[in-house]
Amino acid sequence: MCGQLRLEFAVFSVKTGSMIEVFQKSAMRGVALVVAIVAASNMALSPASAQLFGEQPPPVPPAAVPNVPTGPAVSLAPPSGPGIGPDFPSPLMPGSPGMSAPLAPVIPVGQVVLALSARYGKDQPTIANGLVWRVYGDKPDGNGAFKLVREDRTATPNIVLAPGNYVVHASFGLSSAVRPVTLKQDTVREIFDLPAGGLRIEGRVGTSRIPPGQITFDVYKGSQFDATERAPVAQAVPAGDVAVLPEGTYYIISNYGDANSVVRSDIRVQVGKLTDITVSHRAAAITLKLVSDKGGEALANTAWSVITTGGDVIKESTGAFPRVVLAEGEYRAIARNEGKTFERTFKVVNGVDGEIEVMAR
Numbered sequence: 060m061c062g063q064l065r066l067e068f069a070v071f072s073v074k075t076g077s078m079i080e081v082f083q084k085s086a087m088r089g090v091a092l093v094v095a096i097v098a099a100s101n102m103a104l105s106p107a108s109a110q111l112f113g114e115q116p117p118p119v120p121p122a123a124v125p126n127v128p129t130g131p132a133v134s135l136a137p138p139s140g141p142g143i144g145p146d147f148p149s150p151l152m153p154g155s156p157g158m159s160a161p162l163a164p165v166i167p168v169g170q171v172v173l174a175l176s177a178r179y180g181k182d183q184p185t186i187a188n189g190l191v192w193r194v195y196g197d198k199p200d201g202n203g204a205f206k207l208v209r210e211d212r213t214a215t216p217n218i219v220l221a222p223g224n225y226v227v228h229a230s231f232g233l234s235s236a237v238r239p240v241t242l243k244q245d246t247v248r249e250i251f252d253l254p255a256g257g258l259r260i261e262g263r264v265g266t267s268r269i270p271p272g273q274i275t276f277d278v279y280k281g282s283q284f285d286a287t288e289r290a291p292v293a294q295a296v297p298a299g300d301v302a303v304l305p306e307g308t309y310y311i312i313s314n315y316g317d318a319n320s321v322v323r324s325d326i327r328v329q330v331g332k333l334t335d336i337t338v339s340h341r342a343a344a345i346t347l348k349l350v351s352d353k354g355g356e357a358l359a360n361t362a363w364s365v366i367t368t369g370g371d372v373i374k375e376s377t378g379a380f381p382r383v384v385l386a387e388g389e390y391r392a393i394a395r396n397e398g399k400t401f402e403r404t405f406k407v408v409n410g411v412d413g414e415i416e417v418m419a420r
Contacts, residue, residue, distance in 0.1 A: 171222050171242040176215045177229055177251040179331040186253065188214050189303065190231050197224040197239060231255055232303020233292060257333040258302045258326070262315055264340050265410035271298040273384070274315045276338075278302060283310040283323045306330045313338040316384025318365070318374045341387045341409040346380055348416050349394040349401065358419060362395040368404075392417055 166172060173194070177186045191212055195205035205226060209218050222242045227249065229236050234255035240247060260276045262269035278293040292309070293302050306328050313322040320342035328334055347365075348357040357379040365374040365383060367390060374383045387409045393402045394417045403417045 166219055169221065170219045171244065172246040173218045173220055173225075173227075173240065173242060174215070174246055174248040175211075175218065175227065175229070175251070176249075177231060177253050180252050180254045183252075183254070183331060186214065186231055190214055190229065192216055192218075193228040193230075194218060194220065195226040195228065197226050227251075229253060232257075234303065234305045254306045254330045255303050256306055256328040256330055258304055258309070258328055258336065259299065259333060260296065260311060260313070260336045260338060261298045262313055262338050262340060264315075264342060267410065269298065269315055269340070274298050274313065274340075276314070277312045278304070279310050279312070280307065281310065282308060282325050284325075301333070304328045311336065311338065313340070315340045315342055316344070318383050318385055320384050320386045342384055343387065343407050343410060344382060344384050344412040345405075345407060346382045346414045347392055347394070348380060348414055349396055349419050350416050351419050353416065353418070358396050360396065364393040364395075366391050366393065394419075 175192055177190055178184060179186065192210065193207060194209040195207055197205075199205050208220065208225065211218060220242055222244070225240050225242065227238050227240050229238075229251040231253045232255055234253040236251050236253060238249065238251065240249060258278065262274040276296045276298070277291040278296060279289050279291050281287075281289065292304065296302055308325065308327050310323060310325045313324065314320070315322075320340050322338050322340055324336065324338055326334060326336055347363055349361045350357060359379045360377070361379060362377050363375065363381050364372060365385065366372050367388070373385065373390065376383070385407045387407050389404065389406050391402055391404050392415055393400060395401075396419065399419070401417050401419055403415065405415045
Protein backbone atom coordinates (compact mmCIF):
# COMPACT_ATOMS: atom_id res chain seq x y z
CA MET A 60 0.00 0.00 0.00
CA CYS A 61 1.14 3.50 -0.60
CA GLY A 62 0.28 6.20 1.89
CA GLN A 63 0.67 9.96 1.79
CA LEU A 64 2.15 11.98 4.64
CA ARG A 65 1.31 15.68 5.04
CA LEU A 66 3.31 17.69 7.59
CA GLU A 67 2.71 21.14 9.05
CA PHE A 68 6.46 21.72 8.88
CA ALA A 69 6.34 21.24 5.13
CA VAL A 70 4.04 19.47 2.72
CA PHE A 71 5.48 16.27 1.28
CA SER A 72 3.80 13.74 -1.00
CA VAL A 73 4.63 10.43 -2.61
CA LYS A 74 5.09 11.98 -6.03
CA THR A 75 8.44 11.65 -7.80
CA GLY A 76 10.98 14.16 -6.50
CA SER A 77 9.02 14.76 -3.28
CA MET A 78 10.68 15.42 0.05
CA ILE A 79 9.43 12.27 1.76
CA GLU A 80 7.75 9.14 0.55
CA VAL A 81 5.99 6.70 2.83
CA PHE A 82 5.12 3.21 1.73
CA GLN A 83 3.27 0.87 4.06
CA LYS A 84 4.36 -2.57 2.93
CA SER A 85 2.83 -5.89 3.80
CA ALA A 86 4.47 -7.94 6.49
CA MET A 87 4.85 -10.70 3.92
CA ARG A 88 7.98 -9.08 2.49
CA GLY A 89 11.27 -10.42 3.86
CA VAL A 90 13.60 -7.86 5.40
CA ALA A 91 16.74 -8.11 7.48
CA LEU A 92 16.45 -7.24 11.14
CA VAL A 93 19.51 -5.10 11.71
CA VAL A 94 18.46 -2.76 14.47
CA ALA A 95 17.01 -4.51 17.52
CA ILE A 96 17.18 -2.71 20.83
CA VAL A 97 15.45 -3.34 24.15
CA ALA A 98 14.44 -0.17 26.02
CA ALA A 99 11.51 1.94 27.11
CA SER A 100 10.34 4.28 24.40
CA ASN A 101 11.52 7.31 26.37
CA MET A 102 14.96 5.88 27.20
CA ALA A 103 18.10 7.33 25.61
CA LEU A 104 20.01 4.74 23.60
CA SER A 105 23.54 4.53 22.33
CA PRO A 106 24.10 4.66 18.52
CA ALA A 107 22.25 1.87 16.76
CA SER A 108 25.29 0.83 14.76
CA ALA A 109 27.25 0.30 17.97
CA GLN A 110 24.41 -1.70 19.53
CA LEU A 111 24.04 -3.96 16.52
CA PHE A 112 27.01 -6.23 17.02
CA GLY A 113 28.18 -5.58 20.59
CA GLU A 114 26.72 -7.83 23.26
CA GLN A 115 25.80 -6.23 26.57
CA PRO A 116 24.53 -7.75 29.86
CA PRO A 117 20.87 -8.84 29.77
CA PRO A 118 18.30 -6.43 31.18
CA VAL A 119 17.29 -6.59 34.82
CA PRO A 120 13.51 -6.90 35.23
CA PRO A 121 11.87 -4.35 37.49
CA ALA A 122 11.48 -4.84 41.21
CA ALA A 123 7.76 -4.14 40.85
CA VAL A 124 6.39 -6.76 38.46
CA PRO A 125 4.63 -6.18 36.11
CA ASN A 126 4.23 -2.43 36.63
CA VAL A 127 7.48 -1.44 34.92
CA PRO A 128 7.77 -3.56 31.76
CA THR A 129 11.25 -2.74 30.48
CA GLY A 130 14.92 -2.98 31.37
CA PRO A 131 18.24 -1.49 30.26
CA ALA A 132 19.15 -1.51 26.60
CA VAL A 133 20.72 -4.63 25.16
CA SER A 134 21.73 -5.62 21.66
CA LEU A 135 20.40 -8.32 19.38
CA ALA A 136 22.83 -9.33 16.66
CA PRO A 137 21.24 -10.63 13.46
CA PRO A 138 21.38 -14.37 12.72
CA SER A 139 24.53 -15.64 11.11
CA GLY A 140 25.39 -18.70 9.10
CA PRO A 141 25.23 -20.06 5.55
CA GLY A 142 22.53 -18.50 3.42
CA ILE A 143 21.63 -15.77 5.87
CA GLY A 144 21.95 -12.30 4.44
CA PRO A 145 19.79 -9.33 3.45
CA ASP A 146 16.90 -11.61 2.43
CA PHE A 147 16.70 -13.86 5.48
CA PRO A 148 13.12 -14.28 6.86
CA SER A 149 11.92 -11.19 8.63
CA PRO A 150 10.56 -10.93 12.17
CA LEU A 151 7.81 -8.87 10.50
CA MET A 152 6.80 -11.80 8.32
CA PRO A 153 4.48 -14.30 9.99
CA GLY A 154 5.00 -17.89 8.99
CA SER A 155 8.48 -17.38 7.57
CA PRO A 156 9.40 -20.24 5.22
CA GLY A 157 11.94 -22.76 6.31
CA MET A 158 11.15 -22.38 10.01
CA SER A 159 10.49 -25.66 11.80
CA ALA A 160 8.71 -26.24 15.07
CA PRO A 161 11.02 -26.62 18.09
CA LEU A 162 11.80 -30.15 19.16
CA ALA A 163 9.83 -31.46 22.12
CA PRO A 164 11.99 -30.96 25.21
CA VAL A 165 13.15 -33.82 27.39
CA ILE A 166 11.47 -33.23 30.74
CA PRO A 167 13.40 -34.50 33.75
CA VAL A 168 11.44 -35.77 36.74
CA GLY A 169 10.17 -32.88 38.82
CA GLN A 170 10.60 -30.30 36.05
CA VAL A 171 7.91 -28.28 34.22
CA VAL A 172 7.67 -26.85 30.69
CA LEU A 173 7.16 -23.13 30.09
CA ALA A 174 5.87 -22.71 26.50
CA LEU A 175 6.31 -19.16 25.18
CA SER A 176 5.11 -17.35 22.07
CA ALA A 177 4.44 -13.77 21.01
CA ARG A 178 2.13 -12.00 18.59
CA TYR A 179 1.66 -8.47 17.31
CA GLY A 180 -1.52 -8.14 19.38
CA LYS A 181 -4.92 -9.70 19.95
CA ASP A 182 -6.17 -11.28 16.72
CA GLN A 183 -2.79 -10.41 15.14
CA PRO A 184 -0.25 -12.84 13.55
CA THR A 185 2.40 -14.51 15.65
CA ILE A 186 5.95 -13.15 15.51
CA ALA A 187 8.11 -15.58 13.57
CA ASN A 188 11.62 -14.59 14.68
CA GLY A 189 13.70 -11.76 16.11
CA LEU A 190 12.46 -12.43 19.65
CA VAL A 191 14.61 -12.56 22.76
CA TRP A 192 13.27 -14.39 25.80
CA ARG A 193 14.84 -14.09 29.23
CA VAL A 194 13.60 -15.88 32.35
CA TYR A 195 14.62 -14.56 35.78
CA GLY A 196 14.09 -15.64 39.33
CA ASP A 197 11.32 -13.68 41.00
CA LYS A 198 13.40 -12.43 43.94
CA PRO A 199 16.16 -9.82 43.58
CA ASP A 200 19.51 -10.36 45.25
CA GLY A 201 21.14 -8.00 47.73
CA ASN A 202 22.05 -5.58 44.94
CA GLY A 203 18.49 -5.45 43.62
CA ALA A 204 19.34 -7.52 40.52
CA PHE A 205 17.30 -10.48 39.35
CA LYS A 206 19.21 -13.66 38.54
CA LEU A 207 19.01 -14.69 34.87
CA VAL A 208 17.86 -18.31 34.78
CA ARG A 209 17.47 -18.93 31.04
CA GLU A 210 17.75 -17.09 27.73
CA ASP A 211 16.31 -18.20 24.39
CA ARG A 212 16.15 -16.59 20.95
CA THR A 213 13.77 -18.96 19.18
CA ALA A 214 10.26 -17.84 18.28
CA THR A 215 8.33 -20.37 20.38
CA PRO A 216 10.66 -21.89 22.96
CA ASN A 217 9.71 -24.68 25.35
CA ILE A 218 11.81 -23.98 28.41
CA VAL A 219 12.20 -26.67 31.07
CA LEU A 220 12.38 -25.29 34.61
CA ALA A 221 11.90 -26.35 38.18
CA PRO A 222 8.49 -25.50 39.67
CA GLY A 223 8.38 -22.04 41.21
CA ASN A 224 7.90 -18.37 40.50
CA TYR A 225 9.70 -16.57 37.68
CA VAL A 226 9.73 -13.33 35.74
CA VAL A 227 9.67 -13.59 31.93
CA HIS A 228 11.00 -10.74 29.80
CA ALA A 229 10.11 -10.77 26.08
CA SER A 230 11.61 -8.30 23.63
CA PHE A 231 11.16 -7.64 19.93
CA GLY A 232 13.21 -4.65 18.86
CA LEU A 233 12.14 -1.69 21.00
CA SER A 234 8.91 -3.43 21.97
CA SER A 235 9.12 -5.41 25.18
CA ALA A 236 7.01 -6.82 28.01
CA VAL A 237 7.55 -8.41 31.41
CA ARG A 238 5.25 -10.90 33.12
CA PRO A 239 5.40 -12.93 36.35
CA VAL A 240 4.82 -16.67 35.84
CA THR A 241 4.15 -19.45 38.32
CA LEU A 242 5.07 -23.03 37.37
CA LYS A 243 3.48 -25.95 39.21
CA GLN A 244 2.99 -29.41 37.73
CA ASP A 245 1.54 -28.88 34.26
CA THR A 246 2.90 -27.14 31.18
CA VAL A 247 2.29 -23.39 31.31
CA ARG A 248 1.65 -21.56 28.04
CA GLU A 249 2.17 -17.83 27.87
CA ILE A 250 1.41 -15.59 24.87
CA PHE A 251 2.91 -12.09 24.88
CA ASP A 252 1.43 -9.20 22.89
CA LEU A 253 4.19 -7.03 21.38
CA PRO A 254 2.52 -4.49 19.04
CA ALA A 255 5.40 -3.38 16.84
CA GLY A 256 6.30 -2.52 13.28
CA GLY A 257 9.42 -1.87 11.23
CA LEU A 258 10.89 1.42 10.09
CA ARG A 259 13.46 1.58 7.27
CA ILE A 260 14.86 4.91 6.07
CA GLU A 261 17.03 6.11 3.22
CA GLY A 262 18.07 9.54 2.00
CA ARG A 263 18.19 11.13 -1.44
CA VAL A 264 19.41 14.29 -3.11
CA GLY A 265 17.33 14.84 -6.21
CA THR A 266 17.09 11.40 -7.80
CA SER A 267 20.39 10.14 -6.32
CA ARG A 268 20.49 7.92 -3.25
CA ILE A 269 22.73 9.18 -0.46
CA PRO A 270 25.32 6.49 0.44
CA PRO A 271 24.61 4.91 3.85
CA GLY A 272 27.87 6.12 5.37
CA GLN A 273 27.03 9.76 4.68
CA ILE A 274 23.59 9.98 6.31
CA THR A 275 22.15 8.90 9.66
CA PHE A 276 18.79 9.19 11.37
CA ASP A 277 17.69 9.85 14.94
CA VAL A 278 14.21 8.61 15.88
CA TYR A 279 12.11 10.29 18.57
CA LYS A 280 8.75 9.37 20.10
CA GLY A 281 5.87 11.71 19.27
CA SER A 282 5.72 14.65 16.87
CA GLN A 283 8.41 17.19 16.05
CA PHE A 284 5.89 19.88 16.99
CA ASP A 285 5.60 18.72 20.61
CA ALA A 286 7.28 21.23 22.89
CA THR A 287 8.67 18.70 25.39
CA GLU A 288 12.33 17.68 25.36
CA ARG A 289 12.89 13.99 24.63
CA ALA A 290 15.83 11.68 24.19
CA PRO A 291 15.94 9.65 20.96
CA VAL A 292 14.60 6.11 21.14
CA ALA A 293 17.08 5.11 18.40
CA GLN A 294 20.13 7.19 17.56
CA ALA A 295 22.41 7.33 14.51
CA VAL A 296 20.40 4.65 12.68
CA PRO A 297 22.21 3.88 9.39
CA ALA A 298 20.38 4.16 6.09
CA GLY A 299 18.75 0.89 5.03
CA ASP A 300 18.67 -0.62 8.52
CA VAL A 301 15.31 -1.72 9.95
CA ALA A 302 14.36 -0.37 13.37
CA VAL A 303 11.66 -2.39 15.11
CA LEU A 304 9.53 0.02 17.15
CA PRO A 305 6.30 -0.11 19.14
CA GLU A 306 3.38 1.16 17.09
CA GLY A 307 2.81 4.88 17.28
CA THR A 308 3.88 8.28 16.01
CA TYR A 309 7.54 9.20 15.73
CA TYR A 310 9.62 11.90 14.16
CA ILE A 311 12.91 11.51 12.36
CA ILE A 312 15.83 13.91 12.30
CA SER A 313 17.85 13.16 9.18
CA ASN A 314 21.46 14.36 9.14
CA TYR A 315 23.26 14.41 5.79
CA GLY A 316 26.89 15.17 6.56
CA ASP A 317 27.78 17.04 9.74
CA ALA A 318 26.95 20.62 8.82
CA ASN A 319 23.51 22.12 8.18
CA SER A 320 21.69 19.67 5.91
CA VAL A 321 19.01 18.51 8.37
CA VAL A 322 15.45 17.39 7.62
CA ARG A 323 12.71 16.64 10.16
CA SER A 324 9.80 14.33 9.32
CA ASP A 325 6.83 12.95 11.23
CA ILE A 326 5.91 9.31 10.54
CA ARG A 327 3.70 6.58 11.94
CA VAL A 328 4.67 2.96 12.62
CA GLN A 329 1.86 0.41 12.22
CA VAL A 330 1.60 -3.02 13.79
CA GLY A 331 3.11 -5.82 11.72
CA LYS A 332 4.05 -3.57 8.81
CA LEU A 333 7.27 -2.25 7.39
CA THR A 334 7.22 1.51 6.83
CA ASP A 335 9.69 2.64 4.17
CA ILE A 336 10.71 6.30 4.36
CA THR A 337 12.65 8.26 1.76
CA VAL A 338 13.90 11.62 3.01
CA SER A 339 15.08 14.08 0.37
CA HIS A 340 17.73 16.66 1.23
CA ARG A 341 18.24 19.82 -0.78
CA ALA A 342 22.01 19.98 -0.49
CA ALA A 343 25.35 19.28 -2.18
CA ALA A 344 28.85 18.13 -1.22
CA ILE A 345 31.42 20.91 -1.65
CA THR A 346 35.22 20.55 -1.63
CA LEU A 347 37.19 23.67 -0.69
CA LYS A 348 40.64 24.54 -2.05
CA LEU A 349 42.99 27.45 -1.42
CA VAL A 350 45.13 27.90 -4.54
CA SER A 351 47.71 30.38 -5.77
CA ASP A 352 46.48 30.11 -9.38
CA LYS A 353 43.24 28.93 -10.92
CA GLY A 354 43.33 25.14 -11.17
CA GLY A 355 46.54 25.00 -9.14
CA GLU A 356 47.63 22.81 -6.26
CA ALA A 357 45.75 23.24 -2.99
CA LEU A 358 47.75 24.82 -0.16
CA ALA A 359 48.18 22.63 2.89
CA ASN A 360 47.62 23.63 6.51
CA THR A 361 44.73 25.89 5.67
CA ALA A 362 42.10 26.72 8.28
CA TRP A 363 38.60 27.03 6.88
CA SER A 364 35.34 28.61 8.00
CA VAL A 365 32.10 28.37 6.08
CA ILE A 366 29.58 31.02 7.09
CA THR A 367 26.20 32.19 5.87
CA THR A 368 25.70 35.59 4.30
CA GLY A 369 24.28 36.63 7.67
CA GLY A 370 27.51 35.68 9.47
CA ASP A 371 26.49 32.39 11.09
CA VAL A 372 29.34 29.86 11.23
CA ILE A 373 28.24 26.58 9.62
CA LYS A 374 31.45 24.56 9.54
CA GLU A 375 35.10 24.93 10.55
CA SER A 376 37.91 22.60 9.52
CA THR A 377 41.60 22.42 8.67
CA GLY A 378 43.21 20.85 5.61
CA ALA A 379 44.02 21.18 1.94
CA PHE A 380 40.77 19.59 0.64
CA PRO A 381 38.02 19.82 3.27
CA ARG A 382 34.70 18.40 2.11
CA VAL A 383 31.47 19.73 3.57
CA VAL A 384 27.83 18.93 2.84
CA LEU A 385 25.80 22.14 2.77
CA ALA A 386 22.12 22.86 2.36
CA GLU A 387 21.37 24.83 -0.78
CA GLY A 388 21.94 28.56 -0.39
CA GLU A 389 24.65 31.24 -0.42
CA TYR A 390 27.79 31.09 1.72
CA ARG A 391 31.22 32.64 2.29
CA ALA A 392 34.35 30.50 2.45
CA ILE A 393 37.12 32.01 4.58
CA ALA A 394 40.62 30.51 4.33
CA ARG A 395 43.51 31.30 6.69
CA ASN A 396 47.02 30.33 5.69
CA GLU A 397 50.40 31.58 6.98
CA GLY A 398 48.83 34.48 8.80
CA LYS A 399 46.84 35.71 5.81
CA THR A 400 43.09 35.55 5.24
CA PHE A 401 41.31 35.00 1.92
CA GLU A 402 37.63 34.59 1.17
CA ARG A 403 35.07 33.99 -1.52
CA THR A 404 31.30 33.90 -1.75
CA PHE A 405 29.67 30.92 -3.45
CA LYS A 406 26.29 29.33 -4.01
CA VAL A 407 25.23 25.75 -3.32
CA VAL A 408 22.75 24.28 -5.81
CA ASN A 409 20.70 21.24 -4.85
CA GLY A 410 22.38 18.02 -6.02
CA VAL A 411 25.31 19.77 -7.72
CA ASP A 412 28.52 18.65 -6.00
CA GLY A 413 31.68 20.54 -6.86
CA GLU A 414 34.88 22.35 -5.91
CA ILE A 415 35.17 25.90 -4.68
CA GLU A 416 38.59 27.50 -5.26
CA VAL A 417 39.63 30.42 -3.11
CA MET A 418 42.47 32.45 -4.61
CA ALA A 419 45.40 33.15 -2.27
CA ARG A 420 45.79 36.75 -3.38
